[in-house]
Amino acid sequence: AQSVAQPEDQVNVAEGNPLTVKCTYSVSGNPYLFWYVQYPNRGLQFLLKYITGDNLVKGSYGFEAEFNKSQTSFHLKKPSALVSDSALYFCAVRGNYGGSQGNLIFGKGTKLSVKP
Amino acid sequence: IAGITQAPTSQILAAGRRMTLRCTQDMRHNAMYWYRQDLGLGLRLIHYSNTAGTTGKGEVPDGYSVSRANTDDFPLTLASAVPSQTSVYFCASSDSVTDTQYFGPGTRLTVL
Numbered sequence: 001a002q003s004v005a006q007p008e009d010q011v012n013v014a015e016g017n018p019l020t021v022k023c024t025y026s027v028s029g030n031p032y033l034f035w036y037v038q039y040p041n042r043g044l045q046f047l048l049k050y051i052t053g054d055n056l057v058k059g060s061y062g063f064e065a066e067f068n069k070s071q072t073s074f075h076l077k078k079p080s081a082l083v084s085d086s087a088l089y090f091c092a093v094r095g096n097y098g099g100s101q102g103n104l105i106f107g108k109g110t111k112l113s114v115k116p
Numbered sequence: 117i118a119g120i121t122q123a124p125t126s127q128i129l130a131a132g133r134r135m136t137l138r139c140t141q142d143m144r145h146n147a148m149y150w151y152r153q154d155l156g157l158g159l160r161l162i163h164y165s166n167t168a169g170t171t172g173k174g175e176v177p178d179g180y181s182v183s184r185a186n187t188d189d190f191p192l193t194l195a196s197a198v199p200s201q202t203s204v205y206f207c208a209s210s211d212s213v214t215d216t217q218y219f220g221p222g223t224r225l226t227v228l
Contacts, residue, residue, distance in 0.1 A: 032215060034216070036219075043222050044206065044219040046216055049216060094215065101147045101164075102212075102215060102217075103161045104149075104161075105161075106151075106159045107158055108156060108157060
C-alpha cells in the first residue's frame, strides 16, 4: 500500500537558521512526490514536486526538496528560515485509489515554528 | 473566479440534516477531488472524479455522495449528517499535464 510518513509533529527553528522537514514514502513503482503548505484557516498551497529528473527540486518561497530513492525520502529544506514560514507542511505522494487518475496520499503534517 | 472556490466557508449543521458543499473550478481541469482534514490524520480522500460524468469512491466515502454534471462543478452531499462528519473539507482539481493538484480554501463543517 502507498503511504507517506512525516515523523515529526513539530519542528522548531530560529529565524535565519536552515530548516528541514522530513518525509519518507512507500510506493510501488516510481513516486510522484509533492510538498504543500497550509497557513492558518487557509487551503493548501503547492510548494514543489518531484516527478522525474534532477533529485534536487526547487520550489516556491525559497524551498527545495531532495529526492533520495535509496532512503525513500523527500525532505523539505530551506537554507534560511523566516518567521513567515511558520505553517503546517504536508508531504504527499500521488496514488491511484480505485480508478482515480491521481489522488494524493498525505502525511499527517508537520507544524513548522520559526522564532525570531 | 480564479482557481477553485468553495461554499459555504463554514457551516453549523444539526445532525440528520442534509447538506451540500459546493466546489467550482475555472481551470478546465479534468480531475476533481474531495478531501476531509482532521487533526492528526492529514487529508483523506472522500470521492474523486476523473472527468465530467464519472465519479469514484475514495478512502472514506461512507455518508457522502458526489456528482459531476460538468467540468467546472463538483458538489459534495451529506445525505444525513452525523457528528463524525465534523471536519474541514477541501476540494481540489488537477490536470494530467502538470500532475499538480490545486486546492480550494475549504469549508469548515460542524455537525451537532
